[in-house]
Amino acid sequence: MNAQVSIIRCGDYAPVLVQGAVKKAIDSLGGITNFIKPASKVLVKPNLLMAKGPEFGIDTHPEVVRAVVKLLKGINCKIFLGDGPSVWGSQIENVDEVYVQSGMKAVCEEEGIELVKFDKRRWRGKFPLTTWLDNCDYLISIPKFKTHDFTILTGAIKNLFGLVSGTYKTELHKKYFAEEEFAKMLVDIYEQVRPSLTVVDGIMAMEGDGPGTAGKLRQTNLLLAGSDGVALDSVMALIMGLEPLDILTTKEAARRQLGAADINCIEVLGEKLEDVINEPFQLPATSLIKKTPRPIIEIAKKFIRFYPKINHHRCIRCGACIQACPQKVISMQANKIVIDYRGCISCFCCPEACPAAAIRVRKSLLAKMIGL
Numbered sequence: 001m002n003a004q005v006s007i008i009r010c011g012d013y014a015p016v017l018v019q020g021a022v023k024k025a026i027d028s029l030g031g032i033t034n035f036i037k038p039a040s041k042v043l044v045k046p047n048l049l050m051a052k053g054p055e056f057g058i059d060t061h062p063e064v065v066r067a068v069v070k071l072l073k074g075i076n077c078k079i080f081l082g083d084g085p086s087v088w089g090s091q092i093e094n095v096d097e098v099y100v101q102s103g104m105k106a107v108c109e110e111e112g113i114e115l116v117k118f119d120k121r122r123w124r125g126k127f128p129l130t131t132w133l134d135n136c137d138y139l140i141s142i143p144k145f146k147t148h149d150f151t152i153l154t155g156a157i158k159n160l161f162g163l164v165s166g167t168y169k170t171e172l173h174k175k176y177f178a179e180e181e182f183a184k185m186l187v188d189i190y191e192q193v194r195p196s197l198t199v200v201d202g203i204m205a206m207e208g209d210g211p212g213t214a215g216k217l218r219q220t221n222l223l224l225a226g227s228d229g230v231a232l233d234s235v236m237a238l239i240m241g242l243e244p245l246d247i248l249t250t251k252e253a254a255r256r257q258l259g260a261a262d263i264n265c266i267e268v269l270g271e272k273l274e275d276v277i278n279e280p281f282q283l284p285a286t287s288l289i290k291k292t293p294r295p296i297i298e299i300a301k302k303f304i305r306f307y308p309k310i311n312h313h314r315c316i317r318c319g320a321c322i323q324a325c326p327q328k329v330i331s332m333q334a335n336k337i338v339i340d341y342r343g344c345i346s347c348f349c350c351p352e353a354c355p356a357a358a359i360r361v362r363k364s365l366l367a368k369m370i371g372l
Contacts, residue, residue, distance in 0.1 A: 003231035003260035004029055007271040008223045010203050013054070013063045018223075022067035022199060025225040028269040035197040035227060036138050038075040043136040044068060047144040047159050047201075048083040049211055050355065051094065051101040057204045057217045060144045062103030064201040064223070068140060069111050080132060081108055082116040084162045084169075121165030125192045127172075128165045133193065141195040141229075145202035145220065145236060147210035149284040149348045149361060151183065154211050155236050156198045156229030157190045157249045164189070174326040177345045183248035190229060190249075191258055198232055200224040207240075207281040213357040222276060230259025231266045238263065238273065241280025285361040286348065306361055308350050310337050314358035324353035 006028040010021035026032050036042060046060035054061050065081065072079050085098040095117055099105040108115040118130035133139065143159035151158055164172065176182040202224055208216040220239070226232050230253045234244035244261040245251045254261035263273070286306045310321075315337055322330045322337070329343035330350060339350075351359040 002265050002267040003226065003228035004267045004269060005224060005226040005228070005231050005235045006269040007235070007273070007276055008225075009221050009271060009276075010223050011221055013061050013203060015063050015066065018061075018063040018203070019067040019070060021223050022064065022225075023071060025199065025223050025270065026071065026197070029225060029227075032071045032197075033075060036072065036075065036077065036140070039077065040137040041078045041080070041135065042072055042138045042140060043132050044072075044079060044081045044140050044142065045083055045159070045162060045195075046081070046102075046104065046142045047154070047162065048085045048098050048102050048104065049352070050085065051098045052213075052355075053101055054103050056213070057206055058144070058146075058212060058215075059098075059102040060142050060201045061203065062107045064199065064203070065104065065142055066107050066111060068142060068199055069107065069113060072140075073111065073113075079111075079113040080116050080136060081113055082118055082130070082132060084118040084130065084164060118163070118165055121168075125188060127189060127192070128168050129163045129189070129193070130165055133163065138196040139193060141198045143198065143200055144206070144211075145200050145222070145224075146206035147208060147215060147240075147281060147284050147287075149209050149211075149214075149286050149351065150179065151186070151247070151249060152242070152283065152287050153233060153236060153240065153247050153249075155200060156195075156232040157186055157253060159198075160189045160193055160195070161186060163193060170326050173347050173349060177326075177347050179248055183252050186249050187252045187256065187258070190253060191256065195227075195229065197227055198225065198229055200232060200236070202236070202239075205281075207283070209284045209351065209361060212352045213355060214351050214360060216282065218281065220276075222271075228259040228266075230254060230261055234261045234263065234266065235268065235273065239277055239281075240283075241277070242283075286346075307341060307344060307346055308339060308348060308359050309362040310339065311358045311360060312336060314356050316356045316358070318355060320353040320355060321350035321359060324349045 121128035148154040202222040
């Protein structure tokens with residue numbers, strides 16, 4: 001049986017429009033009770049990267065979350081909403097501010113649901129994941145459709161990284177700093193958790209050097225839904241102008257037969273896929289090296305580099321990048337942020353953390369010369 005992905009247009013974040021579009025997206029898949037049993041306990045997990053308002057397009061928009069919550073309330077579910085925000089820039093220590101700025105606290109208060117913190121964990125497989133997975137019957141994931149400077153796409157599979165408890169995310173970045181290994185780790189989490197339903201906020205997407213403040217907003221006016229995260233990420237890749245297997249997490253998940261990556265095995269409902277594919281997304285600068293043939297990389301890898309570069313004019317000296325760095329090679333010297341490149345592993349956690357878009361990805365001279 002083919003995987004199903006629904007694509008529904010939604011022109012903006014007006015509550016009545018979003019609620020209608022989310023209901024239509026889920027109804028086209030058989031309705032909310034096709035995924036969630038009435039009167040059950042449900043953990044709703046948006047994508048909350050940092051304490052930024054909805055207008056920045058970095059976190060899942062609160063109206064998309066509200067629309068899902070209303071459907072669950074309609075079948076008498078007990079609803080818990082939470083995420084493990086980025087550990088970068090003390091966001092994990094200031095989760096209350098993330099909940100306020102993202103609009104999640106207001107949604108929970110207005111809808112009468114419980115806002116929770118991922119402050120307790122249990123080892124599931126190789127990872128310490130929030131115990132709220134044990135306390136609830138179902139998980140609904142609500143990712144934001146964005147580019148990512150390390151994984152190219154952050155969507156259905158990548159969103160589950162937020163289930164990792166606390167600062168252990170830093171340890172995982174250190175242990176799995178190669179792209180292929182990081183992708184396998186993300187798929188390990190997806191294989192362990194497998195949300196019952198995923199609803200993607202793609203009304204305002206992000207392209208360029210996402211997923212944080214360095215990315216560029218792109219109005220795509222789309223909501224996507226489905227239970228197969230691999231199929232959802234495959235459809236998003238096609239919308240971006242990529243092949244599904246260009247995304248390492250999708251490639252690995254398909255290899256493990258965790259979902260459908262072949263578009264011929266995906267039934268698209270609602271909008272036709274060809275009608276929502278427009279100009280290709282601008283990709284992160286780091287994505288270019290991933291498309292370079294491996295033999296060339298092996299020969300020249302000592303000289304082909306992508307690395308973070310501080311724009312001191314934009315830098316607000318908040319220290320977020322210092323806390324973000326898993327290698328601890330960023331410091332403040334003479335009131336300036338300095339990177340010791342001898343220990344830099346180019347994980348690009350620092351630009352993801354920066355609230356001022358003061359860290360950009362730069363290329364080595366050889367990378368520029370060969371057109372990367």
